[in-house]
Amino acid sequence: MKNRFVPFSLITAFFVLALLSFSVLSLAGQPGKTNPQKPDGSWKETVCANQHTGVVNPLDVIKARQQAEEMAFKSSAEGLGLYGVSLGPNNYAGMSWSAIFDNTDPTGSTLISGAANGGLWKSTNLGLSWTSLPVAENRVPKISSIVQASSGTIYAATGVSTCKTIKYAGDGIYRSASGSEFARIPATVGNADFDAVAKLAINSQTDRIFAATFGGIYYSDNGNDWTKVIPGYAMDVCVGPDGTVIMSVGDSAYLAPAGDLNSLITLTTGKENSLPSGGIGWMVFAIAPSDANVMYASMANTDGKLLNIYTSIDKGTTWTIAFPSNPSYEPFSGYGCYANTLAVFPNDPGKVFLGGRNMWYGRKEVATGFYNWEQVSFGTYGAYSPYFAPLYHHSYCFRPNNANQLVMATDGGVSLATIGTSDFTFQTSNKNLQTTQFNTVGFSAQKDYVMGGGTRIGTLVLGYFHPSEVSFASDGYQAWRIDAASLGVNAQPQPSNYGGNGGTCAWSNMISDIAVYSKTGLSKIRRQNFTDINYYNNFAMGIKTDTTGHVPMRLWESFNQGQVFGITRDSVKYYAAFDTIPADTTVMVASSSNGFLFPYYITSPLPKGDSITVADPIASRFFVYGDSLLLKGIFMTKDLLKFQNDPEYFMIFKNLAANDPVTAMAVSEDLTTLWAGTSKGRLIRITGLLNAYDSATANITSSQCVLVDTAFANTPFTGRYVTSVSINPHNANLVLVTLGNYGNQDYVYYSQNGNAASPVFTAAQGSGLPAVPVYSGLLEMSADGRAVLGTDVGVYSTSNLNAGATVWAMDMQNIGNVAVTEIKQQVLEDYHILNYGVIYLSTYGRGLWMDTTYYSPLGIGPVQGGVDNHYRLDLNPNPVKDIVQISYSNETRGNVIISVYDMTGRELIHKILGNQPEGKVKTSLDLSGFASGTYVVKVGNGYGKIVKL
Numbered sequence: 040m041k042n043r044f045v046p047f048s049l050i051t052a053f054f055v056l057a058l059l060s061f062s063v064l065s066l067a068g069q070p071g072k073t074n075p076q077k078p079d080g081s082w083k084e085t086v087c088a089n090q091h092t093g094v095v096n097p098l099d100v101i102k103a104r105q106q107a108e109e110m111a112f113k114s115s116a117e118g119l120g121l122y123g124v125s126l127g128p129n130n131y132a133g134m135s136w137s138a139i140f141d142n143t144d145p146t147g148s149t150l151i152s153g154a155a156n157g158g159l160w161k162s163t164n165l166g167l168s169w170t171s172l173p174v175a176e177n178r179v180p181k182i183s184s185i186v187q188a189s190s191g192t193i194y195a196a197t198g199v200s201t202c203k204t205i206k207y208a209g210d211g212i213y214r215s216a217s218g219s220e221f222a223r224i225p226a227t228v229g230n231a232d233f234d235a236v237a238k239l240a241i242n243s244q245t246d247r248i249f250a251a252t253f254g255g256i257y258y259s260d261n262g263n264d265w266t267k268v269i270p271g272y273a274m275d276v277c278v279g280p281d282g283t284v285i286m287s288v289g290d291s292a293y294l295a296p297a298g299d300l301n302s303l304i305t306l307t308t309g310k311e312n313s314l315p316s317g318g319i320g321w322m323v324f325a326i327a328p329s330d331a332n333v334m335y336a337s338m339a340n341t342d343g344k345l346l347n348i349y350t351s352i353d354k355g356t357t358w359t360i361a362f363p364s365n366p367s368y369e370p371f372s373g374y375g376c377y378a379n380t381l382a383v384f385p386n387d388p389g390k391v392f393l394g395g396r397n398m399w400y401g402r403k404e405v406a407t408g409f410y411n412w413e414q415v416s417f418g419t420y421g422a423y424s425p426y427f428a429p430l431y432h433h434s435y436c437f438r439p440n441n442a443n444q445l446v447m448a449t450d451g452g453v454s455l456a457t458i459g460t461s462d463f464t465f466q467t468s469n470k471n472l473q474t475t476q477f478n479t480v481g482f483s484a485q486k487d488y489v490m491g492g493g494t495r496i497g498t499l500v501l502g503y504f505h506p507s508e509v510s511f512a513s514d515g516y517q518a519w520r521i522d523a524a525s526l527g528v529n530a531q532p533q534p535s536n537y538g539g540n541g542g543t544c545a546w547s548n549m550i551s552d553i554a555v556y557s558k559t560g561l562s563k564i565r566r567q568n569f570t571d572i573n574y575y576n577n578f579a580m581g582i583k584t585d586t587t588g589h590v591p592m593r594l595w596e597s598f599n600q601g602q603v604f605g606i607t608r609d610s611v612k613y614y615a616a617f618d619t620i621p622a623d624t625t626v627m628v629a630s631s632s633n634g635f636l637f638p639y640y641i642t643s644p645l646p647k648g649d650s651i652t653v654a655d656p657i658a659s660r661f662f663v664y665g666d667s668l669l670l671k672g673i674f675m676t677k678d679l680l681k682f683q684n685d686p687e688y689f690m691i692f693k694n695l696a697a698n699d700p701v702t703a704m705a706v707s708e709d710l711t712t713l714w715a716g717t718s719k720g721r722l723i724r725i726t727g728l729l730n731a732y733d734s735a736t737a738n739i740t741s742s743q744c745v746l747v748d749t750a751f752a753n754t755p756f757t758g759r760y761v762t763s764v765s766i767n768p769h770n771a772n773l774v775l776v777t778l779g780n781y782g783n784q785d786y787v788y789y790s791q792n793g794n795a796a797s798p799v800f801t802a803a804q805g806s807g808l809p810a811v812p813v814y815s816g817l818l819e820m821s822a823d824g825r826a827v828l829g830t831d832v833g834v835y836s837t838s839n840l841n842a843g844a845t846v847w848a849m850d851m852q853n854i855g856n857v858a859v860t861e862i863k864q865q866v867l868e869d870y871h872i873l874n875y876g877v878i879y880l881s882t883y884g885r886g887l888w889m890d891t892t893y894y895s896p897l898g899i900g901p902v903q904g905g906v907d908n909h910y911r912l913d914l915n916p917n918p919v920k921d922i923v924q925i926s927y928s929n930e931t932r933g934n935v936i937i938s939v940y941d942m943t944g945r946e947l948i949h950k951i952l953g954n955q956p957e958g959k960v961k962t963s964l965d966l967s968g969f970a971s972g973t974y975v976v977k978v979g980n981g982y983g984k985i986v987k988l
Contacts, residue, residue: 082478082542082559082589083860083883086779087812087831090719090758097234097253099781099810100208100831106809107832107856111176111849115807118848119825119836123880123888125473126489128515131496132452132469133157133476133884136199136433137184140446143191147440152453153182155199155207156857156884157474159221166446166453169472174213175222179855179884181207184239184434188246192216194262198235200253202320202343202376203272205235212236212250214262226265232257238323240276240284242298249284251276256286258300268300269293279326283354285334287322292336294355304355306336312357314338314349325381327388335361335383335391339375346375348393348401350408361401361410362393368412370395374431378450382435385442394432398447398456400463415463416456428454428465430495450495475499475515477881478559478589479861481544483551486874487512489889490554491881492541498556499541501887503569518556518567539563545594548867549657550633550680557590564590564663568633568682578686582665582674587700591715592663594679595706598637598869600658603710604729607654613639620645630657632680660728662691662713664701671697673704673715673725675737689737692725692748705764707771708866712794714774716761722751722776722800724793755800756788762813766793768820768866775826775840776800777813786813787828789840805845808835817862817878821893829859829880851880851890858883864893870982873940873975912981918988921967927960927978935960940975947974 087095134155141149141161150162152169158179159172174180184196193216198209211227227233232254240249250257250265251273257265271288278284282298285306292306292314309316320341327333332354338346348362362370370393371379380394389403398416403409418430429451438444443458452469476494483489487502499515519541544556555578557564566578584590601607613628620626622644627636632655639653661679664672672693678686694701696717703716706728713725727746731737736745760779767773774793778786785802792798804810811831819825824841827834827850834851861881865874876893913926929935935955939948947969952962960978969987976983 082540083814083858085588086760086762086814087781088779089782090760090780091782095781097205097208098231101210101231101234103781103809103811104208104210104832104856107811107849108176110807110809111852115846115848117807117837117839117846118850119819119827119838119892121827121834121836121851121878121890121892123834123851123854123890125513125885126487126887126889127473127501127513128475128499128886129471129473129511130469130514131475131493131499132472133474133494134431134433134450135448135453135472135474136182137195138434138446138448138453139185139187139436140439141191141193142187142189142439145440147438150446150453151185151187151193152448152472153180153185153195154474154884155183156181156476158182158855158857158884159185159195159213160472160474162453162468162472166455166466166468168468168470171473172215173220174855175220177852177855178210179857180213180221181209181884183209183236186239186241186248188241188248188262189243190216190246192262193221194239194241194248195221196233196236196239196250198233198253200235200237200272200274203274205253208234209236210234212239224262226263230254232267237273238275238277240278242278242282242284243280244282245298247298249276249278249286251286251288256288269303274321275323277324277326279331279334280328281331283326283331285324285326285355287324290317290319290322292322292324296354306355306358312359314358315346319346321376321379323379323381325383325391327383328385330388333383333388335381337375337379337381337393339371339379340364341376343371343373343375343377345369345371345395350410352408359408361403361408362399362412370397370399370414372396378431378433380432380434382437382445385437392435392445394435394447396430396432398428398432398435398463416465418451422467425464428456428467473886474884475886476883477860477887478541478883479543480863480879480881480887481546481554481556482548482863482865482874482877482879483546483554484548484865484867484869484872484874485551486877486889486891486894488546488551489879489887490518490544490546490556491887492544492556492559494540494883497539497541497558498544500554500569503551516572518554518569518572519558519565543590543592545592545661547594547596547659547680548865548872549596549598549659550635553633553680553682555592555594555661555679557584557592559589564592566679566682578676578679579663579665580686580688582663582667582688584663584665586666586671587664587702587718589702590663590665591701591704592661593704593706593713595660595662595710596680596867597656597658597710598867598871599656601654601656603658607656608732609655609658610652611655612650613645613653614650615645615647617647619647628653630655632657632659633682635680660706660710661686662704662706664694664704664715671700672739673701673713673723675728675731677732687734689731689734690739691728691731691737691746692723693739696721703761703763705766705774707766708768709771712766712771714764714766714793716764716776718760720754720757720759720761720778722754722761722764724749724751724798726794751798754788755802756785759783763815763861765816765818765826767818767823770823773818773823774798774800775803775816775818777816777828779812779814781812784810786811786830787816787845789826789845791841803840803845805837805847807837807847807849814859815861817864819878819893820864820866820876827862827878829862831858832856834859834862834880851888854880854882854885854888857885912976912978912983914976914983914985917983918986919966920988921965923964923966923976923985925962925964925976925978927981929955929957929960929979935979937962937964938977939964939966940977941972 138152199207213221235253238251255270284295336349350361384390393399416428420427429449431450454467477491479492497519505512540559542557542559546554676686715723735743765775788800789803815829836850878890935952937950
């Protein structure tokens with residue numbers, strides 16, 4: 040049984056307040072600064088804000104979007120022809136701002152939902168699963184409100200506005216008739232008023248549509264032509280069963296009896312028994328479907344907290360307080376300008392739902408207007424609780440054929456609420472509702488092992504836990520979690536503790552169990568070993584990462600440090616524990632980096648019980664920006680993969696500009712150079728990393744430090760936010776820099792002499808690229824001159840970055856014009872790497888994606904020169920006609936999976952052997968149905984290449 044949040048004492052207090060003359064109304068809502076509340080995180084908005092004004096001008100956003108649309112019609116052969124493949128997640132959704140029941144389905148089982156950044160979606164089974172709805176030119180509209188005419192035509196407004204500002208600029212109103220593709224209504228395109236539409240409403244008898252827009256209240260009788268009724272910033276419009284219309288514009292509210300727009304009545308007079316006339320941060324209304332005389336008004340103060348909930352039983356003539364502002368119970372928690380909605384029960388005008396941070400239920404107790412209120416949904420409960428619904432509610436809609444159910448649009452997707460005889464329960468089903476908002480992406484050596492830092496969902500891991508922990512490989516698993524012991528017996532883990540807004544992340548390509556990830560805006564960074572998801576350790580060693588809101592970090596790895604450094608400084612012992620190992624045998628040796636196995640060729644016999652010292656080829660460097668003992672800068676450790684050790688950090692750069700933090704980093708593949716960019720447009724280059732390996736050579740405070748750092752302050756983009764730096768994997772002289780900040784012309788700069796004493800960075804905006812913030816840039820590894828950009832309006836690419844005038848083309852168009860926040864490519868080569876060349880992307884509204892255009896599977900086979908060892912995967916016979924016998928030494932007890940890949944990397948067999956003991960594992964595979972060719976077999980950590988006859 041859930042807790043009731045309104046005890047008798049509070050009920051009594053409400054009753055006393057209700058009996059007063061409500062003189063408090065003159066004090067409510069004192070003028071104050073409008074709070075721009077950002078419960079979804081502010082990193083993206085910081086990147087987009089103009090560097091001079093500190094805010095995003097919606098006109099700049101609209102202009103850039105128009106540029107993108109114009110350029111899309113101009114074909115260009117300079118693009119790379121990329122194609123996105125969705126990776127998910129299929130079980131976590133982003134912000135849904137509106138959801139309705141489709142009136143063409145008599146069973147009431149079909150839902151239409153709109154995401155603030157992820158477009159339009161449909162479910163035919165009450166939200167159990169979802170599919171995306173087609174939109175003209177593959178746009179991804181930023182949906183704010185949806186209504187449906189009696190004919191079945193659906194209208195979807197765009198542009199999310201909160202706190203009297205535009206949060207996500209839209210592009211008009213979309214329409215779909217009879218299940219057709221959604222397309223924009225021309226009259227709403229190019230009209231600045233329709234850049235943000237807070238609410239649509241429709242008269243169910245006449246199908247007249249109303250729109251509360253950024254520029255005022257509009258109506259249309261045919262959906263094509265729109266007429267402005269009231270100018271100003273409109274927050275809400277609602278229509279009663281008799282056609283009565285209530286509209287809120289600025290700090291005023293108006294009522295049109297029976298829909299007569301020529302007879303408007305002002306409701307906000309500030310007089311007794313009226314609504315307050317000023318100091319309102321947000322204001323929404325609801326009219327009872329069963330009694331047009333009963334109305335409700337929910338008002339938030341300018342600080343986002345509850346002003347009051349009002350009710351009227353005489354069609355707005357007089358108003359009384361139903362839920363007074365009070366210090367003990369706050370439904371909005373300061374977010375009343377962001378999440379604020381009302382829904383009256385279809386068959387009882389005295390019952391109402393209030394949506395804020397959670398859902399509240401109000402019930403009229405006495406005829407004089409006294410209401411009892413209780414919180415009925417709990418976004419801080421565990422997801423399996425029947426009382427859990429995601430936080431921050433934006434719209435409610437009752438099911439047409441069932442007054443005991445309603446659909447909720449929340450920051451965590453879509454939920455279904457059920458009204459029981461004595462309780463309220465909730466079901467959140469977001470299967471395939473791929474509207475997740477990711478800030479970053481990371482990947483391991485497997486093609487489908489991907490992770491990302493998401494808004495309000497922390498860090499999600501996909502692929503790794505399939506099939507033991509999640510249902511499907513594309514399901515996400517929250518990595519950031521608290522162990523139950525730390526919360527107390529029977530405590531429910533709180534989503535806020537699961538990771539908040541996930542930030543930058545890095546996943547080891549050598550040891551797929553180990554990753555590091557962060558929170559955006561908080562001093563939180565973790566190193567995780569996924570074999571024990573409830574255990575993580577504090578590897579930051581006192582380095583605070585809250586110096587910047589988006590933790591810059593990079594992980595560099597090598598399978599052959601001798602080749603990179605010219606010398607191998609690390610070594611490990613190898614023991615002949617079981618048998619004498621003969622000469623000319625290849626054995627698998629455990630590295631000091633979490634036991635990673637590498638091959639070593641023994642030239643002389645090694646007697647049983649003896650050992651040899653073996654050079655450890657495995658090397659890693661982890662770089663992170665933070666501060667330690669008030670010293671801000673970039674720190675490096677060699678010990679990230681040594682999970683059980685406390686890492687030793689070296690400060691390799693000290694940032695003397697305290698108000699200009701590092702915001703982006705890149706490390707060259709040969710480890711010769713690290714580049715960093717800052718929030719105000721500086722570039723820092725650090726060289727000498729190859730010889731920096733201990734406290735003497737790597738700490739800048741040491742007199743023996745071999746590092747050289749150079750800060751370039753007078754860049755062509757001084758004052759701008761550097762969003763990313765990319766270094767060509769094969770040529771460290773080639774460096775790409777991308778920038779944020781709307782209101783500028785150039786967002787891409789390129790240098791072909793990055794190693795020079797005074798490198799030159801030249802604008803590479805060229806043609807075909809709109810003037811829009813670029814979150815991430817990638818110098819594609821397969822050829823010089825190829826580059827890919829993740830922008831606020833989708834993906835762009837070029838094959839001629841070296842040309843005098845770069846020509847960009849919109850690319851990966853199946854993703855749409857959604858914001859792409861990070862792009863990375865797998866450039867590490869080794870027989871363990873199964874995704875060489877794959878490009879990974881994170882989007883802010885459509886989840887995680889990959890592109891395999893430059894995917895180049897390596898010839899993966901067993902190590903050379905071996906006979907028998909304890910880790911080798913043996914395939915017999917090889918070549919094979921039909922049945923192949925497999926022998927594998929399992930290093931540790933656990934679940935063993937057999938996979939077979941073709942040479943394009945497609946997984947053809949995924950066979951689960953289940954829990955196997957440590958030691959020899961034998962099984963067989965039937966390959967008789969396979970075509971002749973070469974295949975890769977993987978069992979646990981063992982690989983083998985087999986030829987099928």
